[in-house]
Amino acid sequence: MSTLKKILLLALFSITLMGCNDPESVAAEAAQLRAEQHPDRTYVGENNYYTMESSGDIQFTTKKDLKVMYQDFPRYFIEKAKEWPKEDLNDASSYDLPRFQFAWANSSSKDEYESGLKIWSMKTDGTDLRLVTDATIGFASIRNLARSPNNRYVAWAGSGGQKGVYDLKTGKVTVIQKTTSPLDMLWSEDSRYLYHERYRNRYSRWDSETGEISEVDFDVRTTAVNFGGKRTTVLDFGVLVENANTNDELNWIGVDRSLSMDERSLDVTSIDPEGRYAWGSNPFFGFFFDIEKGTVKQMTTDYTPAQILGKDAHFSALDSFAKVRIVDRVGEQVWSWRAFYYGALSGDAILYNGLANNGLWFKEGK
Known part of the structure; x- marks a missing residue:
């Protein structure tokens, strides 16, 4: 050759x-x-995937007959969270529906990162799961979450009452409370301030622009919303509407005072993103507040609890995400599915970006 x-x-x-x-x-x-x-799997990276599983029958406390809906939803299997897409404020496609946010450890393995609690989010139709932040790894539990109206900041209250804020735009984490404290948190309408109960019956605001913490002279509750210049708060026995700038009381909608303390106490509460409607219930009654009209409807039968309430009270959900349970309160329909194959959840899920798609939790035709 x-x-x-x-x-x-x-x-x-x-x-x-x-x-x-x-x-x-x-x-x-x-x-x-x-x-x-594995033709039934859609891989995201080498180690993570999801399958499409049909929703099915549902068992939860309700005093109203609802039509059970059957529809395919993603079920997620995540072994390597670092490979999973993170929530991106610049990705408009993620914000065309309202979203749920929750704390979830994606694996029960001995790996500290994978078994650690991280904050995740997904659209209300179960799609577009995103990792929000892993800054909460090391917390034994996440007991409360709050997302700013502009979607940029996520605040959490962890085990021991520590409070932190993650900035999705810069990636910066700020610890605003290091010692044991109450859990209540509420964002201002312009997303600049995080109001929180710093000590028992002492309330503060954290300034996202300056980092300063100063006291405020109004009560802060998590079941509240700042919208249209009003601060609407669900309290133990009714709903209080205040001027968000002056703190002047605008309206009080209380439950029937002839009831006993136990009968009128609101144990389960929720409020819609615009502060137009609210829900409260206890073992005896359900209460639906039409805040614009200043009325409250008291019910003993024919109602469905709402731990998360969507715009115009059209949709609601239970806040425990071991199984996702969504109710169309207008169409009297219910969906139930398991979004996660394994892992562990901590605390309750919340709704944010709630005005997207006119507040509807599913795209038309779904």
């Missing part, structure tokens, strides 16, 4: 080897193999 032919053969062999070791080629082949072996 001539020297020239040997050189050409060696060059061809080298090119072939380079093609075989090309990372993109190897990844493409691995992806194709996974797709052939």
Whole structure:
């Protein structure tokens, strides 16, 4: 064999080897193999995937007959959270529906990162799961969450009462409370201030622009909303509407004072994103507040509890996400599905971006 032919053969062999070791080629082949072996899975990275599973029958406390809906929803299997897409404020497609936010440890393995509590979010139709922040790893529990109206800041109250804020725009984490404290938190309408109960019956605000903490002279509750210049708060026995700038009382809508303390106490509460409607219930009654009209409807039968309330009270959900349970309160329909195959949840889920899609939790035709 001539020297020239040997050189050409060696060059061809080298090119072939380079093609075989090309990372993109190897990844493409691995992806194709996974797709052939598991056609029911949609992989996100090498170690994570989701399947589409039908919603099914539901069991939860309700005194109203609802039509059970059957529809495919994603069920997520996440082994490597760092490979999962993070929530991105610049991705408009993530914000075309209202979203749920919750604390979830995606794995029960001994790996400290995967078994640690992280904050996640997903659309109300179960799609577009995103990792919000892993800054909460190390907390034994996350007991409360609050998202700013502009979606930029997520605040949490963890075990021991510590409070922190994560800025999705900068990635910065700020600890605003290091010692044991109450859990209540509420964002201002312009997303600048986080109001919180710093000590028992002492309330403060954290300024997201300056980092300063100063006292305020009004009560802070988590079941509240700042909207349209009003602060609307669900209290133990009714709903208080105040001027958000002056703190002057504008209206009080109380439950029937002839009831006993136990009968009129609001144990389960929620409020819609605009402060137009609110819900309260206890073992005896359900109470639906039409805040614009200043009325409250007291019910003993034919009602469905609402731990999370959507715009115009059209949709509601239970806040425990071991199983997602959504109710269309207008259409009297209910969906129930398991979004996660494994892992552990902590605390309650919340709703944010609640005015997207005119407050409807599903796209038209779904």
